[in-house]
Every structure is written in structure tokens, then in C-alpha cells.
Amino acid sequence: MAVAKKSKKKDIKITNGILYVTTTKNNTLISLCDQNWNKLIGGGTWLLWYKWAKKNTPYAAEMLTKNLLKEAQNYWLKEMWVIFKGVGMARDGVFKAINEIWLIDLSYIKENTPIQFGGCKWKRPKRN
Numbered sequence: 267m268a269v270a271k272k273s274k275k276k277d278i279k280i281t282n283g284i285l286y287v288t289t290t291k292n293n294t295l296i297s298l299c300d301q302n303w304n305k306l307i308g309g310g311t312w313l314l315w316y317k318w319a320k321k322n323t324p325y326a327a328e329m330l331t332k333n334l335l336k337e338a339q340n341y342w343l344k345e346m347w348v349i350f351k352g353v354g355m356a357r358d359g360v361f362k363a364i365n366e367i368w369l370i371d372l373s374y375i376k377e378n379t380p381i382q383f384g385g386c387k388w389k390r391p392k393r394n
Contacts, residue, residue, distance in 0.1 A: 278306065279342045282373075285334075287327075289354025294327045296360070298338055307337050327356030331363035335370060347374040 280300045286308075288295040297308030311321040311330055348364070350357060364372060 280306075281342065281344045282346070283338065283341070283343045284347045284349060285331075285360075287348065287350050287356065287360055289322070289327070289350070289352040289356040291322065291354065293321050294330065294354065294356040296327075296330055296334055298334055298343075306341060307334055309334070322354055322356060324355050324357075324359035324362070327359030328363045329359075331360045332367065335363065335367050339369065343370055345371050345373050347376070348372060349376045349378050351378040351380075353379060 278300075282301055283306070284299045284301070284303070286297045286299060293310055293312075295308070295310045298306050300306060309330065311326045313333070314326060314329055316323075316326045346364075348360070350360075364370065
């Protein structure tokens with residue numbers, strides 16, 4: 267009779283991490299990566315069983331960030347970068363959760379939202 271082997275989870279210890287936050291009109295996605303952009307943990311507001319309009323609220327983003335940062339304590343994370351992409355209300359909730367935990371220091375904050383489609387409007391040429 268064959269016995270299934272239990273796979274052991276690797277003990278990953280990182281000191282610096284990147285918290286990548288993507289917000290849209292309808293959802294919030296958060297992923298924690300190491301310095302080489304290897305995803306360690308992540309998820310969206312569906313992990314908290316929020317549906318419809320509740321998914322993009324700052325409260326949902328705050329609860330999701332708290333859950334992910336509690337899991338990140340297993341990785342010995344001490345310092346973190348935060349990169350935001352997209353428009354949405356979830357930014358306030360993410361910062362509020364990071365400030366409430368106090369175990370991880372923020373060293374870098376970047377806004378990575380692209381310019382709207384088409385970019386800036388050019389100056390019209392003069393008519394002769």
C-alpha cells in the first residue's frame with residue numbers, strides 16, 4: 267500500500283518585499299513579492315467573501331491588507347515597498363492597515379497608474 271508523502275513548505279526568509287496593489291472600479295488585488303518579483307502571497311477581496319459593490323471599498327482593502335501582512339510575518343518581512351496601480355478608493359485602506367500593524371517599515375511608495383488612453387491632447391495647429 268502506497269503512502270502519500272507530505273510536502274514540506276519551504277522556509278523562505280526575506281527582509282525586503284514589494285506590496286503590489288492594483289485597484290479598479292470593481293475590485294482590489296494585492297500581491298506580496300520579493301525583490302526578484304517572485305510572488306509569495308496574494309489575493310483579492312474575494313478571499314474575504316465580499317461581493318458586488320463591497321469589493322472596492324476602503325474597508326475591504328484594509329481587511330485584505332491586514333490578512334496578507336499577518337501571513338507575511340511568517341516570511342520575516344521587515345521592510346516593504348508599496349506600488350499602486352489603477353484608480354480606486356482602496357489606497358486609503360491599504361495605508362491605514364499598514365499603519366495599524368506597525369511591524370513592517372515602509373521605505374518606498376510609488377504611483378504606477380498609466381496615463382489615460384490617448385495621452386495628453388496636442389496643441390491644435392493654426393489655420394491659414
